[in-house]
Amino acid sequence: MNKNKLRRAAAIVGVGESDTFGFDTEKTSLTLHTEAILNATKNAGISIDDIEGLFITGGAGRFPTIAMAEYLGIKPKYVDNTYVGGAGFIFFVNHAVAAINAGMIDVAVISHGEVGHSIRKRGNKGTGGGFSYDPWDPSMQFEQIYGLWGAPAYYAHAMNRYMHEFNVTKDAFAQIAVVAREWATLNPQAVMHSKETNPFGGPIDIETVLNSRPIAWPLNLLDCCLVTDHGGAVVIASKDKANDFKNTPVWIEGSGEAISHINMSQMKDMTMTSASESSKIAYEIAGMGPQDMEMAMLYDSFTYTAGVTAEMLGLAPRGEGTSLWNNNNASPGGKFPINTNGGGLSYSHSGMYGILLLIEAQRQLSGKTEGLPGRQTTAKSAIVNGTGGPLASTGTIILTSDN
Amino acid sequence: MSNPKKTNKLYSRPIPDPDILTAKEFWEGTKNNKLILPFCNDCQKSFFYPRIICPFTGCHSKDLSWKESTGKGHLYTFAIQHVAIDGWKEKIPFVTAFIDTTENVRMLSVLINVDASKPESIKIGSSVQVKFEKATEQIYVPYWEIVTNE
Numbered sequence: 037m038n039k040n041k042l043r044r045a046a047a048i049v050g051v052g053e054s055d056t057f058g059f060d061t062e063k064t065s066l067t068l069h070t071e072a073i074l075n076a077t078k079n080a081g082i083s084i085d086d087i088e089g090l091f092i093t094g095g096a097g098r099f100p101t102i103a104m105a106e107y108l109g110i111k112p113k114y115v116d117n118t119y120v121g122g123a124g125f126i127f128f129v130n131h132a133v134a135a136i137n138a139g140m141i142d143v144a145v146i147s148h149g150e151v152g153h154s155i156r157k158r159g160n161k162g163t164g165g166g167f168s169y170d171p172w173d174p175s176m177q178f179e180q181i182y183g184l185w186g187a188p189a190y191y192a193h194a195m196n197r198y199m200h201e202f203n204v205t206k207d208a209f210a211q212i213a214v215v216a217r218e219w220a221t222l223n224p225q226a227v228m229h230s231k232e233t234n235p236f237g238g239p240i241d242i243e244t245v246l247n248s249r250p251i252a253w254p255l256n257l258l259d260c261c262l263v264t265d266h267g268g269a270v271v272i273a274s275k276d277k278a279n280d281f282k283n284t285p286v287w288i289e290g291s292g293e294a295i296s297h298i299n300m301s302q303m304k305d306m307t308m309t310s311a312s313e314s315s316k317i318a319y320e321i322a323g324m325g326p327q328d329m330e331m332a333m334l335y336d337s338f339t340y341t342a343g344v345t346a347e348m349l350g351l352a353p354r355g356e357g358t359s360l361w362n363n364n365n366a367s368p369g370g371k372f373p374i375n376t377n378g379g380g381l382s383y384s385h386s387g388m389y390g391i392l393l394l395i396e397a398q399r400q401l402s403g404k405t406e407g408l409p410g411r412q413t414t415a416k417s418a419i420v421n422g423t424g425g426p427l428a429s430t431g432t433i434i435l436t437s438d439n
Numbered sequence: 440m441s442n443p444k445k446t447n448k449l450y451s452r453p454i455p456d457p458d459i460l461t462a463k464e465f466w467e468g469t470k471n472n473k474l475i476l477p478f479c480n481d482c483q484k485s486f487f488y489p490r491i492i493c494p495f496t497g498c499h500s501k502d503l504s505w506k507e508s509t510g511k512g513h514l515y516t517f518a519i520q521h522v523a524i525d526g527w528k529e530k531i532p533f534v535t536a537f538i539d540t541t542e543n544v545r546m547l548s549v550l551i552n553v554d555a556s557k558p559e560s561i562k563i564g565s566s567v568q569v570k571f572e573k574a575t576e577q578i579y580v581p582y583w584e585i586v587t588n589e
Contacts (some may be wrong), residue, residue: 125571152550171456174488179547181453181580182535183520189555192518193537200516200563250532253558301537301545302494306516 039321041418046144047278047285048129048435050080051395054267058227059153059234059386061265062291065095066107068149068267068386073108076145076269081282089114089135089144093124094388096149104147106334114141120295121424122335125270125390126431132272134433142274146394149267152387156263170425175299185252187337188260190426192252194306195340199254201307202355206254209339210245211361213258213381216336219366220378222339222411227262228382244322245339259339261389268391270398284402289324291433292317311348311421312431318419318432319350329434330415331372331400334394335377335423345421346374349432373413376400390422390431401437450574451526457578462489474569476544478506485542510569512540514562516584519555532556537586538567538583550584561585569588 052075054061054068061068069092077084090112096103101115114135118127125146132144149397151158164433171177184190198204217240220226240258248257271281278285294317297303319325326349334349336342346357351372358367366374366419377383377396384392397418399405405412417436447454457466468475476485481500485508486493493500517536518565520527527533532555538546551570555562566587571579 172458174490177455177458177462178488179526181455182547182549183452183523183525183530183533184535184547185520185522188522189518189520189535192515192520193535196518197516197563250521252521253532255518298486299547301547306537415577422576 040323041323042133042137042291043289044275044287044321046133046272046274047287048270048394049278049283049285050076050082050271051271051398052076052079052269054149054397057266058264061151061154063151063154063265065149066079066104068151068265069096069104069147069269070107070149072149072267072269073145073147076271077100078272079283082143082271084108084110086143087112087145088141089116089132091116091128091132091144091146093117093119093128094150095150114144120429122337122388122390122424123422123424123429123431124388125394126291126420126422126433127293127429128289129272129394129433130293132432133288133291136272136274142277144270144272146272146391147267147269148386148388148391150386150388151265152263152385153265165231179299179301187426188252188255190300191338191340192255193300194427195254195338195410198307198340198344204355204358206246207242208358209259209343210242212336212339212342212358213245214240214242215361215367216375216379216381219376219411220382221370223383225379226378226383227264228378241351255340256339261337261385262382263386264386266384266386266392268395270391270394284437286398286401287436287438289434290318290320290322291431291437292321293431295429296427298425298428303427306427307344309344309348309423309427309430311345311423311432314430315349315421315432316420318434322434324417324434326419328417329419330417331413332374333377333397333418333420334374335389335393335421336375336381337385337423338368338387339381341423341427342375342379347421348430349419349421353420368411373415376411376413388424390424393420393422397435401435401439403437403439447575450572451529453525453576454578455580458469459488465489466578468507469571469581470577472571474508474510474540474581475505476508476540476542478504480504485544487544487546487562508544509541512538512567514550514565514567515539515545516563517550517561519558534561536583546581548581553582553585
């Protein structure tokens, strides 16, 4: 297999978010999807009728891709609704590159809309219909009987094991949340930007994190991502078409995906994720390595997720992932910016966050964040990694801009 | 068969609903105070959870049987749950754990007789022993307890 032909086979050429997002949007998932798709296609300078491939993982019922196409009144010729949790959007980039490289489509849209916050009030459970609740299923029969509540209940076990093996403290992880908030205070769109945007917004320190209420020790509330309503979409085009759009193309240099388990009892080493495998593929296709990356967007469902991912991507030695956030290194103005939108921890996170990693990476590399003070970086390359389920799936992409 | 959401006065937490095709022996075992694990007759290894195929790379045999576990193991990791579902809400805070049995099988469970308010008192690597709690006449649920705490 000639992997080199996948290098720069496609580019991100447009991004958009829902008109509003955060808490209590009073919208449905389909509305959020639609606003995001309209804004992303407008940003790229195309009509929704130009969408040839549609990639949707959730927030639109049990048949999300068909439901979304029907709602918009479009007929894409290539559809995909891979369900691997919040990493799905990075998997979709990989799949879109494959479909484009195969000559099946030239223009793809990846979209997400999810009322993660509002659905709790409206009294429904689940975020996309991907889960099965047959009581005979192994996860129900052998794990859910012990009362575990959602993602934090599971991730906490991995973080504790990591802290034990590498002698890393809760403070080290708390620092990741502190830096995410630093970026958020410079981003007027961030849910936790300031006291004006949220009573609990504005700057925090390590003590704030450690003193927030415990959710699943060692995870405190501020170690956990937000749960909001949000929509986001990106437009991807083939290399032949990539320069026909309004934006500077952000090239997909390489992409990779990997899975490991769904029941955490099947996760052999909880201090590692499959991002070592997904990033290896992405680096190989790109012909680049960790040393070539100038910024990173790392899925921070929890502080632990971001910290361990940094190691899996080769950005930090084993046991030292959290050190990337020290000494202002990952902070605004630092040498290696990480999660420049404020992250899932302080920007927004609807339940499946991966789409927002892509949007922020595109904005940074295409130079479109000017006018939002303090958060533009000079990076011309970025590594983006999504983690889905209970550390179950990972997708990695490497992006550059010639800008 | 009971629905896991259903509970009773004796046991207010979710009650397992056994998959009679693949897990009958496991739940028969817990009822008799035994931890009986799926075993692959080809690669000679125990595994968990029960299923109709051996999950090990290079094997994937369907020639499976059951083998009694020592019921002993060690604590791989744990977490202290301050939020929970169903009847577990009454037990907050409680300690969930991943146990590695002596057969090298990992299981999720709840660690009993530990101080959930003092995570530093619970040591990863501690030796643990399985215990079974009666939920109904038919269903006994596995729990684990630390036997030596260095």
